[in-house]
Amino acid sequence: MAALLCSLVALSEKAANLARIIRSEKALFDLLVEEKKGEQKNKRFLQDFKTLGDVLIQEMIRHDIAQKFPSLEDNVFGEESNTFTNTLGESITVAVQPTEAQTCTLLTKVLDGNACAASLLAKAVHQEIHMPPDSRLDNLSVEVDFDSLGIWIDPIDGTAQYIKGRSEDTPADGIHEEGLKCAIILIGVFNRNNGDSLMGVVNQPFDIIDQGDRWRGRHVWGVSCGDTQVNSLPSMPANNDPSTPGISVILSRSEEEDIKTALRPITDGKVKYAGGAGYKMLCTIDYLVDAYILSKGSTFKWDTCAPHAILKSMNGGMANLAKALEIYREFVKKGSGDGSDSAGLDLREAELRYEEPDANGSKEAGQKWANAGGIVAYRSKDVLLQVLETLSNYSNL
Ligand SMILES: [Mg+2]
Incomplete structure (x- = not known):
């Protein structure tokens, strides 16, 4: 490997x-x-x-x-x-x-x-x-x-x-809008x-x-x-400085107003915008934001596969937003409280997969390999839970 x-x-x-x-x-x-x-x-x-x-x-x-x-x-x-x-x-x-x-x-x-x-x-x-030799690879012996x-x-x-x-x-804060x-x-x-x-x-x-x-x-x-x-990332302190409340998210300028509104309570104004899905995922990897949220199925398997693996290696991941919300709501409905006690909540099924087109995907030409249902790219499970909790209050999402 x-x-x-x-x-x-x-x-x-x-x-x-x-x-x-x-x-x-x-x-x-x-x-x-x-x-x-x-x-x-x-x-x-x-x-x-x-x-x-x-x-x-x-x-x-x-x-x-x-x-x-x-x-x-x-x-x-x-x-x-x-x-x-x-x-x-x-x-x-x-x-x-x-x-x-x-x-x-x-x-x-x-x-x-x-x-x-x-x-x-x-x-x-x-x-x-x-390429110059990369010493971090010396210990990598995955077969x-x-x-x-x-x-x-x-x-x-x-x-x-x-x-x-x-x-x-x-x-602004290290993020280039375009x-x-x-x-x-x-x-x-x-x-x-x-x-x-x-x-x-x-x-x-x-x-x-x-x-x-x-x-x-x-x-x-x-x-x-x-x-x-x-x-290959430098080890950085998690940017969860308790003195600044809220998580930071990055969105597309054209994101739905409902999403922007729904995120207000957890972001405390820390909403950034930039062009390019790959770049927004890189901003998440680079600790510039805590999560990238996209409600539309406008990314594809070739966009997300690489950053997904990197986020997983950092203890984060990338979920199908619609699927994750479905699992979250089901969990809350079953009487497991408001989701704040997340023990027993298994979101692994919502992680994006790459071997076949999404089951609920569009049949339109060119859309076969779209990440239907939108995505959340996150650096920690805690961030994912906060995003799901706030978005789950909006019935049209
Ligand atoms: Mg692309």
């Missing part, structure tokens, strides 16, 4: 590097922000250069994992299909080729002859990334059956922030037999700007497998 984790960390860095190159090389950046209209759009394979960036990162991760761990090749999943079709019905499959030159030739076709952009991308895809593993990838979460790219906003810092790469490993999230790498490609005016990224990882709970 340590070898797989090392590889995924290095791959997340390689993906972050590609994400930074697309923004820093003019030939690529112009394509990213270009709006194609009318005929120009129709003759191309590509409706959207951003989609190519996503597909390329996803295929690069799949390719590199398969090289090192052949048994995982068929179990790497993501949002994007790697086949592009133009209006003439011609299809082309984007996959990393044996050599840089071959990848470049293939990308030139997809990019309608733009050899300059293709060669920049091909070079980044075939680059070797060497897992590789045949039972699956991997969910989100190549770039927070696309709108990635393309808009504003980064000059002033953070901009490049909200763009996140997510690689999560799960058990295909029982759906548990096991291991995750969350990479923030745009963390700080160095003295050479270049973006530098960062990553965090975590493993939650049986008795093994390890992560």
Whole structure:
């Protein structure tokens, strides 16, 4: 497992590097922000250069994992299909080729002859990334059956922030409401037999700007497998300072007013907002907030698998909000009081799972792998209980 984790960390860095190159090389950046209209759009394979960036990162991760761990090749999943079709019905499959030159030739076709952009991308895809050794991995000796593993990838979460790219906003309490810092790469490993999230790498490609005016990224990882709970986070004091009452939560600006109202009694005004689901989960992992709550089914398995494993390794987790509320209400109804004595309340059934679509999920196209019922990402069981108690007072949730 340590070898797989090392590889995924290095791959997340390689993906972050590609994400930074697309923004820093003019030939690529112009394509990213270009709006194609009318005929120009129709003759191309590509409706959207951003989609190519996503597909390329996803295929690069799949390719590199398969090289090192052949048994995982068929179990790497993501949002994007790697086949592009133009209006003439011609299809082309984007996959990393044996050599840089071959990848470049293939990308030139997809990019309608733009050899300059293709060669920049091909070079980044075939680059070797060497990571400094991580001593925290030395003691990690979890043996897992590789045949039972699956991997969910989100190549770039927070696309709108990635393309808009504003980064000059002033953070409130360390949280950036928008901009490049909200763009996140997510690689999560799960058990295909029982759906548990096991291991995750969350990479923030745009963390700080160095003295050479270049973006530098960062990553965090975590493993939650049986008795093994390890992560790369610095040990920080829990931010439950008794002098500041209430828990802090992060939401999407577009969250339901009912949720915002319901959270008032437990947050004492500590409600934050930011773009990007991956980024909001990272804020929870980074101790900037206690929980991330989303009432809509607008996240997907590829968004949550990696941060879920990291939160589990910190003694937290990620629950299906609707399911957790159902279990909580049932528990209270059975005469177990108001839920404040939570002994006997078992919320494990509500934890998100990754091996199959949610049973109550939408049948709409593109929604198959949505986390139906919304989510609560939390760093401690106590926080989850407080959230459920207050939200359970609202019958429409
Ligand atoms: Mg996403």
